Amino acid sequence: MIKPAAPDNEQELLDRAIALAGMTLGEIAAMHNISMPKDLKREKGWVGLLLEHVLGATxxxxxxxxxxxxxxxxxxxxxxxxxxxxxxxxxxxAPLTGLTGVTWQNCHLKHKLARVLWIPIIAERDIPIAQRIVCAPFIWSPCADEEQLLAQDWQELTDMIVLGEVEKIHGKYGQALQLRPKAANSQAKTKAFDKNGRPFLTLPRGFYLKTSFTQHLIYKHLHVS
Structure with missing residues (x-):
């Protein structure tokens, strides 16, 4: 299994992704001699890993x-x-400690979302994995309004973490961003602080983009009406 070389520039990466549009995951995997899982319950990240390999991610x-x-x-x-x-x-x-001096401008989340290659995949549950279809990709950076929305959500959620209220955060907080548990199992714990500054153990948390936000991106870039 020879991994493709990393693309030299953004256009080359986008061209590679465009070449996959309309193909099924099964066709792509077969072209690169990659075996397919029976389901994604235990291999949730398989699709992303497949496309990382094919596109030359390093x-x-x-x-x-x-x-x-x-x-x-x-x-x-x-x-x-x-x-x-x-x-x-x-x-x-999402870091739950060590947030002194962290701002939106220097946070990891902003860095991760600075430039994103989005690849939508038609993946309804009734479609077998091998028959799921790769759609037209697009490269995105947040516009001023999108970044303002993300920054506001990040600040609100981070303030709650700093104030010791991480356990109070639920899915309704944030317009574009959501903070929720991110752990392989309930035994995985990480340190946080309560409102009195006392350390305690809680489930790790992750930042997620809400579906309303990603739907806006897809509709805007792919001109879906």
Whole structure:
């Protein structure tokens, strides 16, 4: 299994992604001699890993964009036949400690969302994995209004963490962003602080983009009416 070389520039990356549009995951996997899982319950990240391999991503598990030389993150997004996202999109783990001096301008979340290659995939549950279809990709950076929305949500959620209210945060907070548990199982715990500044253990949290926000991106860039 020879991994394709990393793309030299943004246009080359986009051209590679465009070449996949209309193909099924099964066709793409077969072209690269990659075996397919029976389901994605235990291999939830398989689709993203497949496309990372095919497109020449080099970051692996390092805390940097999937295409470090280009500063571009890859995000696959499952959609239904009407181009509506089927789930929220994980961006990064949310730090629950060590937030002194962290601002929107220097936070990891902003860095991860600076430049994103989005690849929508028609992936309704009744469609077998091998028959799920890759749709037209697009490269995105937040416009001023989108960044303002993300920054406001990040600030609100981060303020609650700093004030020791992480346990009070639920899905209704945030217009574009959501903070929710991100852990392989309920035994995974990380340190946080309560409102009195006392440390305690809680589930790790992750920042996710809400489906209303990613639907806006898809409709805007793919001109879906």
């Amino acid at each position: 970051a692996g598990s390092k805390p940097e964009p999937d295409f470090p030389a280009l500063g571009i993150e890859l995000k696959t997004i499952p959609i239904n036949r009407d181009a509506k996202p089927l789930e929220t999109t994980f961006v990064c783990v």
